[in-house]
Amino acid sequence: MGQQLPVVSLFSGAGGLDLAVERADAQPFEPSDAGTGLLKVSVATDYNEPALQTLRANFAEVATLSGDIRKVSTEQILETAGLRPADPVLVVGGPPCTPFSKSGFWLEQKRESRDPNASLLDEYVRVVRESRPESFILENVQGLTYKTHKEQFERLLKSLGELGYNPQWKVLLAADYGVPQLRRRVFVVGRRDGKKFEFPEPTHSGWSERDRKIDLDKIPHVTAAKAFTDLPVPESVSLDEIVDGQYGELASEIPPGQNYLWHTDRYGGRNRFEWRSRYWTFLLRLDPSRPSTTLQAQPGPWVGPFHWENVRNSMGEERARRLRVNEMLRLMSFPDDFKIDGVRAEVQRQLGNAVPLGLGKAVVRALMLQLGHISDGETSAATLFS
Numbered sequence: 241m242g243q244q245l246p247v248v249s250l251f252s253g254a255g256g257l258d259l260a261v262e263r264a265d266a267q268p269f270e271p272s273d274a275g276t277g278l279l280k281v282s283v284a285t286d287y288n289e290p291a292l293q294t295l296r297a298n299f300a301e302v303a304t305l306s307g308d309i310r311k312v313s314t315e316q317i318l319e320t321a322g323l324r325p326a327d328p329v330l331v332v333g334g335p336p337c338t339p340f341s342k343s344g345f346w347l348e349q350k351r352e353s354r355d356p357n358a359s360l361l362d363e364y365v366r367v368v369r370e371s372r373p374e375s376f377i378l379e380n381v382q383g384l385t386y387k388t389h390k391e392q393f394e395r396l397l398k399s400l401g402e403l404g405y406n407p408q409w410k411v412l413l414a415a416d417y418g419v420p421q422l423r424r425r426v427f428v429v430g431r432r433d434g435k436k437f438e439f440p441e442p443t444h445s446g447w448s449e450r451d452r453k454i455d456l457d458k459i460p461h462v463t464a465a466k467a468f469t470d471l472p473v474p475e476s477v478s479l480d481e482i483v484d485g486q487y488g489e490l491a492s493e494i495p496p497g498q499n500y501l502w503h504t505d506r507y508g509g510r511n512r513f514e515w516r517s518r519y520w521t522f523l524l525r526l527d528p529s530r531p532s533t534t535l536q537a538q539p540g541p542w543v544g545p546f547h548w549e550n551v552r553n554s555m556g557e558e559r560a561r562r563l564r565v566n567e568m569l570r571l572m573s574f575p576d577d578f579k580i581d582g583v584r585a586e587v588q589r590q591l592g593n594a595v596p597l598g599l600g601k602a603v604v605r606a607l608m609l610q611l612g613h614i615s616d617g618e619t620s621a622a623t624l625f626s
Contacts, residue, residue: 244280245613246323249302250309250333250367251360252284254294254580254590256572257332257379258302260600265614278614279330279604282321285309290582291590297579309363314370328373329613332604334380334595335360361392365399375437375607376400378428379595382411385426396428405430408437412599415531416442418459419573419598420467422449423534427603431611440606446531464548465528467570474564477551480584483560484553487523487542491560496548497527521545525560532571535563537592563588573598 247261258281265278284295285305292304303320305312318324368376384393400407407430414423417440429437445454446461483491493509494502500523501516503509524544526532533545546560547567553559562584563571568591569578575597580587608614 244277245329246282246321246327247279247330247332248317248321248323248328248367248371248373249281249284250317250331250364251335252286252295252304253288253291253334254594255284255298256574256595256597257334257377257600257604258284258295258299259574259578259597260595260604261330261332262299263597264601264604264608266601278608282323282328283317285312285317290586294580294590297581309360309367314367317367318371323371325370326372328371329375329611330604330607331368331371331373331376333364333378335364335378336593361396362399365396365403368400368405369403372432374433375431375611376405376429377603377607379425379600379603380428382424382426385409385411400428400430403430404434405432406434406436408439410439412439412603413442413448414573414596414599415446415448415461416444417599417602418444418462419571419596420462420464420531421533421535421571421573421596422531423596423599425595425599429603429607431607435610437607437610440602443602461531463529464526464532464571467532468567471564471566471570477561478564478584481562481564482551482553483542483546483562485541488553488559489557491523491525491542491546492550492558494523494525494560496525497530499524499544519543523560526563535568535571535588535592537589539588539592572596 249258252258261279261281262277265276281299281302283303283305286292287308289306292306295302295304305317305320364378383389397407407428409426409428411424411426414421431437443459444461445458447454490503490510490512499520500513500518501507503512504515505511506515521533521536521543523542524533524546526545526548528548536543546562549561550558551561565584565587566576568588569576572591572594573596580590609616
């Protein structure tokens with residue numbers, strides 16, 4: 241193996257993009273394949289200490305910086321990595337998506353795009369400007385592209401464009417790249433040489449809530465049932481997995497792939513809710529024959545997706561079940577041996593905020609191919625899934 245190419249990771253979180261970086265030259269769709277180590281994350285930054293603990297547990301050789309990025313200089317970031325300006329081949333990062341997410345959109349400051357965390361986009365631009373990487377990848381929730389945030393998004397693109405990087409952006413569906421999850425993320429990618437980045441073509445196809453067209457020449461979307469294949473079954477059910485309480489009985493009666501709408505006057509359940517009176521994820525159950533819906537980072541007690549199978553509570557009553565950690569890892573296409581400490585809610589928060597490995601790897605790999613750092617000699621997707 242030759243010299244590893246250095247990467248700076250900002251807003252690293254649980255390390256979804258960091259995994260994608262270090263496995264970019266591995267076989268597509270194979271989370272267990274760590275590749276040859278072409279790229280190396282030299283420094284990872286985040287203000288959330290539990291996230292940095294996750295990074296340290298899974299990236300033992302990566303230097304980490306803890307703190308508010310608004311108070312951490314680019315010079316400090318580069319010094320921690322042992323780099324100088326223009327050394328990084330890549331800067332990656334996903335500024336916290338809270339200001340642009342649908343979650344909490346009832347808050348006036350979010351509807352009017354006044355969330356102070358939105359300024360973190362400017363901090364990302366600042367690090368790119370001062371570190372002068374060969375390329376960058378920024379990812380965020382699709383909401384960043386909505387009309388509500390038009391001014392901020394256009395400022396981001398303009399600022400990166402003025403640096404000569406010719407930023408290109410696109411909303412990608414994770415399921416279209418082999419991830420068993422219908423999760424949409426926006427990626428902004430630029431090259432220091434100003435050449436236009438071409439986003440990778442989807443490798444998989446299937447119907448989603450917005451697209452009922454299926455490309456039969458592509459691999460079918462990976463289903464939740466296929467993702468969970470061969471996972472061990474615990475001897476007992478953990479109490480925090482059981483969906484009990486006010487809506488526990490109603491949730492257990494909802495068929496796979498359905499949500500609270502099952503219990504309206506238009507479906508076969510109990511007539512307990514008004515039509516379209518709740519969010520889509522309320523009491524949502526996974527459909528084993530389709531990819532999962534988006535894994536929520538901070539779900540309420542009645543927010544799915546829940547597993548399609550029921551379990552029994554201490555009274556022997558059937559109840560829906562929340563997803564287990566190993567199932568969430570599979571839905572994010574993370575390796576089974578990925579380590580995250582903490583209670584179940586903390587694990588889901590970190591994974592729900594992360595970039596699915598398969599999606600991130602597709603973008604990083606395409607960029608490295610176009611920059612000439614790797615050649616397109618890997619086994620094709622069709623061969624892998626034949």
